[in-house]
Amino acid sequence: MTYSMVELIGQKRDGGTLSADQLAWIIAEYTGHRIADYQMSAFLMAILFNGFDTTELAAWTNAMLHSGEVLDLSAVAKPKVDKHSTGGVGDKVSIPLAPIVAACGVAVPMISGRSLAHTGGTLDKLESIPGFTTDIAPWAFPEQLNDIGVVMAGQTETLVPADRHLYALRDATGTVPSLPLIASSIMSKKVAEDIDALLLDVKVGSGAFMKNRQDAAMLAQTMVEIGRSSDTPVTVVLTDMSQPLGREVGNANEIIESISVLRGEGPEDVTELTLTFASEMITLAGIADSETARGLAEQAVSSGAALDVLARLIERQGGDPRVIENTAQLPSARNEYVITAPRDGWITRCDALDIGFASVRLGAGRSRKKDVIDPSVGFSIEAKVGDSVSVGDPLARIAWNDQSALDSALSVLGNAWRIADEPTPKPDLIMGVIT
């Protein structure tokens, strides 16, 4: 069938429902450059206002999925489960998590993204390991998954090209914050990994794209629905992103913190989230029930099996695994700047968004796509919400190389911390689980 794009825009604008055939036509024509960007952006804005019903959302996601190649992991016998996070500050969980669940018999074909706006990117963090490449061809996935149980790769040109085109257009046309567009973008890429199930970490709070619990729960619900329609069970965990996760925000320093989690020496919050997610993924994989899964994950850490998987992963993807024993091989910054507490009291705010933007200015993230990341700079946060401090105590240590970048970072940190006379409880790390 062939359609008139202007008529289809009109239908969505007027609150109509489009057929699977119509939506597939739009994605195919747009990917083939036969629909103009100016028509697609008007259509995306109409979706932003009028949404998609469940059937449309499934059809749209499916059409995106089939806009390019799809991984074929039929040669991998192990259950295949991936985890995706909607993005946060200091969120390095994927790095210790994937080796833990791989050590427990789950195959993790993880395709990650890069630093975006104020949030970090798993690929950027991994690439701070000298020699580590995330450029893994689709055909190389099955063998590596059979050997090690984990691949940590960047997006390829051939998987879900529609999403790359659409995302660039959405970014320029104010059509990013649409629930069905966000959900279909994530799910099409994850289903293209040929996985059996997905764990989704929807972050909530100042440093997340979802600022409140209600929006996050709606996204979670939408994701679970798409998962159902594409035969890919999705478990969603809503987690706090009002303050950075863990102590380290940057790239090389987040690798060091990830290693410490796998040694059983990580900060409490990152460790807890990692083990909770591992437990959910092992359960989704059907390897254990939810009571015993947590024990398996903890054992993978205490036995050193998970750390061993990480070493093999680094080696397989071109890095030197001795970096685990000798983190001095990682890039480090030349200078340190310490932010100190101006008064005694309790920390009531340690803002993820402020620290995220400051870390971008420092050079740890990108404000434009072409920016080059400095893997050695970043924050070590010493005081988080609920902690008590005395005047002069360090709130954070900033590893820096460039004076103007440091000055720029400091200029946006004026309200990052707040110190009050009364204590505030620590925020709940895990805000809910939706399946």
Added chain:
Amino acid sequence: MTYSMVELIGQKRDGGTLSADQLAWIIAEYTGHRIADYQMSAFLMAILFNGFDTTELAAWTNAMLHSGEVLDLSAVAKPKVDKHSTGGVGDKVSIPLAPIVAACGVAVPMISGRSLAHTGGTLDKLESIPGFTTDIAPWAFPEQLNDIGVVMAGQTETLVPADRHLYALRDATGTVPSLPLIASSIMSKKVAEDIDALLLDVKVGSGAFMKNRQDAAMLAQTMVEIGRSSDTPVTVVLTDMSQPLGREVGNANEIIESISVLRGEGPEDVTELTLTFASEMITLAGIADSETARGLAEQAVSSGAALDVLARLIERQGGDPRVIENTAQLPSARNEYVITAPRDGWITRCDALDIGFASVRLGAGRSRKKDVIDPSVGFSIEAKVGDSVSVGDPLARIAWNDQSALDSALSVLGNAWRIADEPTPKPDLIMGVIT
């Protein structure tokens, strides 16, 4: 000031209000091709959903107005009033109307449009007079207005270029049916004519862009508001477009019907609308109060003064004024096809939209911009709502040249007329006046 278009799109998307400075920036940058079509179309769709408040609408219209040249009619001492119609089928009112009010001392600098979708265009009708040109340069307006009192011209490249660009984009992106965009498009072009006041005919019904009275009244209200903010009083008359206006639908045949109105021999509905509008325009011009204005208009017809203005207009714009006495000079079709009543009864439907689309297929209008119009083809409607017919009576006579065009026209006329056992009253021609 310089802004980020993606941020401004976001503001409008989120229901915010944009400043006059921001809106002027958008229009200037878009007209200068420094904002991409894909950003503008997303912005237009956001306007379609979230609207403009009164201040934004005034600022947007004003920015469009100043995107190009503006007529300077300061050398014309007479009051300057124009009339605009939102478009209909068989709507030739401008052609007898302008000469009538010009004969009464009003200057009418009318810039009209062409046939669009199922509606006819004043320019196309006028151009069926051999030699008649509507290509009148802005500098030629004052002298012609001082001499004859009327100019009937096409849009120029230099007046309101923003509207031409925006309209083409809206047409391709489903963003035509937005009240503020429709209103600002009309008003920017009319205010650019340097007029003192405007009479607006908002058509309502199947053959109009506004299908119901409520939408039409909202457009009317919006237009009156913009008029107020741009110091150009606007009177809006809501008129019926459920069936074609008058008997003739086409081009040359509508010129003949227009001449008959100026001879006092026109169909009742076209005559009534023409005189009502003339009376409103004479009142808006301050030449007479509303009680005596109608008399002046009738006198301009009965004295032959209005017909004389039409003759001078035709001559001034390159045509042969003897066409008025000898309409055989106008192009005429080679064949006639008569649609007859299949049964006795009363006409309860004579649908403007069906007949409008049929006339396009016949060659009297355009389905694409590049289509060439055949000025000689068209409909003479013999039976309209409220009329009684006997089986075999003509419902309409079709003047045609091309067999396949005739067949195509006939194929969409199946439901154009409906004949019932009981009579239906004629629809009210004038549905309301809003000032």
